[in-house]
Amino acid sequence: MEIVLTEKDNKQKLINTISDYFECFLVYCFLGWVYESIWCDVIYHKRGFLNRGVLFGPWLPIYGIGFFIILGIFAFLKIKKPLYVFIVGGIIATLSELVASYILEATMGKYMWDYTGYFMNFDSRIALVPGLMFGLLICVAICCIHPAIVRFQNKNRSNRIHKICFMIITALFICDLISRIWLGSNFSG
DSSP: OOOOOOHHHHHHHHHHHHHHHHHHHHHHHHHHHHHHHHHHHHHHOOOSOOOOSSSSSSOOHHHHHHHHHHHHHHHHHTOOSHHHHHHHHHHHHHHHHHHHHHHHHHHHSSOSOOOTTSTTOBTTTBOHHHHHHHHHHHHHIIIIIHHHHHHHHHHSTTOHHHHHHHHHHHHHHHHHHHHHHHHOOOOOO
8 A cells, every 4th residue: 555645744844854953963062051051161171151153042053054964974975883973073073173173264354262272283273082071972872861861852852841932042043143243243252
C-alpha cells in the first residue's frame, strides 16, 4: 500500500523541517554563548556577567552556523566514531578559527581573541588547548546533544507549550538581530 502525501502534508513537512533546523540553530547559538561566557570567566577571571556576543541576548550566531557546517562535513565524510569526531572536529575548528582571525583582521583591523601565552600557539591566533576544547565540544554536540535535540523535537512536535516558547525565542532573536543594525555591536570583550 502506497502512502500519498497531499500538498498540505508536504507544506507541513517543509515547515516542520525549517522549524527544527532553526530551533537547532538557536540551541547551538545559546550553547556557544554559554561556552564563551564560562571560558572567558575562567580565563580572564572576571566574575559577573560578560557578554561575549555581538548581540544583546544570550546567543552567538557563529556557533549555530558553525555547527551546521560541521554537521554537513561529518555527514559528507560519514564520520561517526567519537574519537574521529573529536580529532577531525578539533582540526576543522582550529583551521576555521585561524582563517576567521585573518578575515576579522582584514575587515575590522583586529580579531577578537588572543592566545598569547598559550602552549603551542601560532601568532596568538590559535593554540592547542582551545583546539582540543573545540574538538571536545564538537564531539559532545555531534554524538550526544544533537541526537537528544532531534529526539526531543520528534517527541514534542505537536506540544503547544513547546511551539509557543519556540516562537517567543525566535521573535526575540530576530528583534535582537535587527536592532543591531541601528545600535551596533554589543561585543564587550
